Amino acid sequence: MxxxxxxxxxxxxxxxxxxxxxxxxxxxxxxxxxxxxxxxxxxxxxxxxxxxxxxxxxxxxxxxxxxxxxxKRSGCEEPVxxxxxxxxxxxxxxxxxxxxxxxxxxxxxxxxxxxxxxxxxxxxxxxxxxxxxxxxxxxxxxxxxxxxxxxxxxxxxxxxxxxxxxxxxxxxxxxxxxxxxxxxxxxxxxxxxxxxxxxxxxKCCESLTDENRRLQKELQELKSLKMAQPFYMHMPAATLTMCPSCERIGGVGEGASKSPFSMTTKPHFYNSFTNPSAAC
DNA sequence: CTAGCTTCACTTTTTACATCA
DNA sequence: TTTGATGTAAAAAGTGAAGCT
Known part of the structure; x- marks a missing residue:
C-alpha cells in the first residue's frame, strides 16, 4: 500500500x-x-x-x-x-x-x-x-x-x-x-x-487514504514552515517540546508558550490504532 | 488410537428467470 | 406478439476434510 x-x-x-x-x-x-x-x-x-x-x-x-x-427477486417473493x-x-x-x-x-x-x-x-x-x-x-x-x-x-x-x-x-x-x-x-x-x-x-480504506493524503499535506506544510523559520533551525531538537496541557510547541524557559511559532491548532499526532474514528 | 457424528468449504446440478433473435 | 435458445443467479444437494466426544 x-x-x-x-x-x-x-x-x-x-x-x-x-x-x-x-x-x-x-x-x-x-x-x-x-x-x-x-x-x-x-x-x-x-x-x-x-x-x-x-x-x-x-x-x-x-x-x-x-x-x-x-x-429483483425479492420484488416477487414467490417466483412465478x-x-x-x-x-x-x-x-x-x-x-x-x-x-x-x-x-x-x-x-x-x-x-x-x-x-x-x-x-x-x-x-x-x-x-x-x-x-x-x-x-x-x-x-x-x-x-x-x-x-x-x-x-x-x-x-x-x-x-x-x-x-x-x-x-x-x-x-x-x-x-x-x-x-x-x-x-x-x-x-x-x-x-x-x-x-x-x-x-x-x-469505505474504511477510502477514508484512510483521504486522511493519509491530508496528513501528508500537513506534513509538507509544516516542513516548509520549518524551512522558512531559521529560528527553529538553530534550536536544538531536544529543546522543542510539546506542552501537554495547551498542546503548543515551545522551547525551554518561560515565555516559550508565547512564542510566535506556537501552534494555533491541535497537532494531528494521531494514532490510528487508538483513534480509528478518524478513519471510520 | 479409532469410530461416529456434525459442520464447513467447495463443488455440481437443477431450477427459475431475463434477454434476445 | 410469440417462441425457443442462451446466459445467469440462486437454491438444493454431493463430497471430503476437520474437529469434537
Whole structure:
C-alpha cells in the first residue's frame, strides 16, 4: 500500500491499524453448537483484520450484481411457478425425491438409524421418475416450507438432532433436506456478511487514504514552515517540546508558550490504532 | 488410537428467470 | 406478439476434510 509510505522521508511514520469485532453474529448465543462457528477458517472476518489486508475490487461488481438480482427477486417473493413445475408439484406432492440416486450409498451409510426410519416414512417418491429414468431431481421448497425454515433459522442457526427431526416431520421433508437447507442457509448468511464486511473495509480504506493524503499535506506544510523559520533551525531538537496541557510547541524557559511559532491548532499526532474514528 | 457424528468449504446440478433473435 | 435458445443467479444437494466426544 503505497499510501502508507512516508513519502517525505522524515522519519515520521503514519501507521494504519484496524481491529474490529464481528459486526453481526447471526448465530444464536444459546445455540449449543455456536462454538463451531468460530472455527479458524472463518475467524478472519469474525475476530479482526490484519494490517496487510488487501481488498479485491472485483467483488464490487459481483456484489452489485447480486444485490441487484436480490432486489429483483425479492420484488416477487414467490417466483412465478412455471406450468411444468406446477404440474410436477401437484402431480407429485411428495416431490422431495432430490438426489437420491447418485449419493444414495454414501448417504445411507451416513444416516443414523433414526434418519433412515424417517427416510422410509417420508420418502415421498420412488427413486425413479415418472418416466422411469433415474435422473436426479431436485426439490424446490414451497413458500410455506421456506417460511417455516426461515423462522426456525432465526431461532437457531444450527439444529440438534431432535430439532431436525421435529422440523422435518413438520415440513414433511427428510431430515437430510432440513440439514442441507440449514447448511446452505448458514453459508449464504456468511457470504452476505462477508460482502458487507468487504464494503465496510472499502469505505474504511477510502477514508484512510483521504486522511493519509491530508496528513501528508500537513506534513509538507509544516516542513516548509520549518524551512522558512531559521529560528527553529538553530534550536536544538531536544529543546522543542510539546506542552501537554495547551498542546503548543515551545522551547525551554518561560515565555516559550508565547512564542510566535506556537501552534494555533491541535497537532494531528494521531494514532490510528487508538483513534480509528478518524478513519471510520 | 479409532469410530461416529456434525459442520464447513467447495463443488455440481437443477431450477427459475431475463434477454434476445 | 410469440417462441425457443442462451446466459445467469440462486437454491438444493454431493463430497471430503476437520474437529469434537
Amino acid at each position: 503505497g499510501w502508507l509510505d512516508d513519502g517525505c522521508n522524515t522519519g515520521l511514520v503514519l501507521g494504519l491499524g484496524f481491529t474490529t469485532t464481528s459486526l453481526e453474529n447471526t448465530s444464536n448465543p444459546a445455540d449449543h453448537n455456536n462454538n463451531r462457528l468460530m472455527k479458524p477458517q472463518i475467524k478472519p472476518l469474525m475476530t479482526g483484520f490484519e494490517p496487510s489486508l488487501s481488498l479485491g475490487l472485483s467483488s464490487d461488481q459481483t456484489y452489485s450484481q447480486k444485490t441487484a438480482m436480490d432486489g 411457478v412455471r406450468a411444468h413445475d406446477q404440474l410436477y408439484r401437484q402431480a407429485s406432492p411428495h416431490s422431495a425425491v432430490s438426489s437420491f440416486s447418485s449419493g444414495r450409498v454414501k448417504r445411507e451409510r451416513d444416516l443414523s438409524s433414526e434418519d433412515i426410519e424417517v427416510e422410509r416414512v417420508s420418502s415421498r417418491v420412488s427413486d425413479e421418475d415418472e418416466d422411469g429414468t433415474n435422473a436426479r431431481k431436485k426439490l424446490r421448497l414451497t413458500k410455506e416450507q421456506s417460511a417455516l425454515l426461515e423462522e426456525s433459522f432465526k431461532q437457531h442457526s444450527t439444529l440438534n438432532p431432535k430439532q431436525k427431526q421435529a422440523l422435518a416431520r413438520q415440513l414433511n421433508l427428510r431430515p437430510r433436506q432440513v440439514e442441507v437447507w440449514f447448511q446452505n442457509r448458514r453459508a449464504r448468511t456468511k457470504l452476505k456478511q462477508t460482502e458487507m464486511d468487504c464494503e465496510i473495509l472499502k
